[in-house]
Amino acid sequence: MAEIKGSEVKHVIVACEAGMGSSVLLTTQLSKRLKPYGVTVEHLAVNRIEGRPDVVLTHAGLADRARQQAPESVVLAFTMFLGDPVFDRLEEAIKEDGTLSS
């Protein structure tokens, strides 16, 4: 199980099937929210994730593929592109140095 402290999160990947639609929408929203904490947010097709991003956010339907692609990263799954509680959880952990795990 992967784990990370909020203060260590500097780079978040939003992964989507093609990295063209909803992930771009979400990335623009999250970039704004997380910028004040010095966190960069980038979107990518799930198959293009490389290395060990701090956190990978992905739709629940793609979470297994994201975990295969980045087994050492914390993978957080959401079901709603607008207002999923996991986005608040991520921001809260970064702000309060809480622990995120997947």
Next chain:
Amino acid sequence: MGEALLSRDGIRLGLTAGDRTEAIRQAGEILVDIGAVEAAYVDAMHEREAVLSSFVGEAFALPHGTDASRVHILRSALAFLQFPDGVDWEGEKVRACIAIAARSDEHTDVMARLATVLLDGEKAELLRSTDRPDDVLDLLEPSAERSPS
């Protein structure tokens, strides 16, 4: 400011579609008509939709092709389709689609504007119900050319 990705010829309001497949077929046809994609890209849009619904909330969906199908994009462009009566989208109701053909990240600005619009109830409803293409451009692509008035 780069060239507008969404232009008047890519905006279709007051449409009807019997189901999601038909809505995506219509979206793909517009992208083909405006010279943005080859027909094979439309197949990939159906394929992508089968893997994961492109519904994003607020009665909006963002249909697009797969990563591999980017080779069938002739030029990056967007289309806006409005279905005032709604289309069943795997149990969700969709009233507006933004069809995407993007070679890379050219459409980030429009997506950022869309994200802002979707968090504003009144503006989101305007996109779902307006009969004026200029309203769509004002909210999503303010740099695009307007109709002569």
